[in-house]
Amino acid sequence: MAKELTLSDIFISYADKLRLVVGFIVQxxxxxxxxxxxxxxxxxxxxxxxxxxxxxxxxxxxxxxALNHVExxxxxxxxSITDVKESLxxxxxxxxxxxxxxxxxxxxxxxxxxxxxxxxxxxxxxxRVYGLSQKEIAHKLLxxxxxxxxxxxxxxxxxxxxxxQIYNSQYQNTLVEVN
Numbered sequence: 695m696a697k698e699l700t701l702s703d704i705f706i707s708y709a710d711k712l713r714l715v716v717g718f719i720v721q722x723x724x725x726x727x728x729x730x731x732x733x734x735x736x737x738x739x740x741x742x743x744x745x746x747x748x749x750x751x752x753x754x755x756x757x758x759x760a761l762n763h764v765e766x767x768x769x770x771x772x773x774s775i776t777d778v779k780e781s782l783x784x785x786x787x788x789x790x791x792x793x794x795x796x797x798x799x800x801x802x803x804x805x806x807x808x809x810x811x812x813x814x815x816x817x818x819x820x821x822r823v824y825g826l827s828q829k830e831i832a833h834k835l836l837x838x839x840x841x842x843x844x845x846x847x848x849x850x851x852x853x854x855x856x857x858x859q860i861y862n863s864q865y866q867n868t869l870v871e872v873n
Contacts, residue, residue: 701736701737704748705736705748709729712753715753715760716728716729732759736748799857802860806857806860809856814845817837818849818853
């Protein structure tokens, strides 16, 4: 008489296929969490009622968890930054040229931030414009502090590169006009 495979045995032998399927739906860093959650949900269901087709059940569960994860992630980042109650500080100067340059720099900054992905832009703006701590941002956006730190760094780097390119091209255009 052959030994009946337990749900754990089936999961271990089938986990790579689950990772492959889930990998088509979510980001690589989320695959293992979803596959682990698939096992937990399958195990809980198996405790209540014996699952007849374990592989199919796990595959369906993994696919649904991955789709729910993507939908939840998309909805989380569809909220606008204007939902944050803090307001921007007023930028005022007495010198017209300085005020004009300040506004021009701010417009270039806005253009740079608009090129960022939604999640990176939210973290970056909340940190650099609103002055929130990484812990506060993580709490507001339901992210880990590590993710917030990475998003802020990525935003800073991409904005700096963009702004440098803009100012370098303006400087070169000015040199051409003078000559």
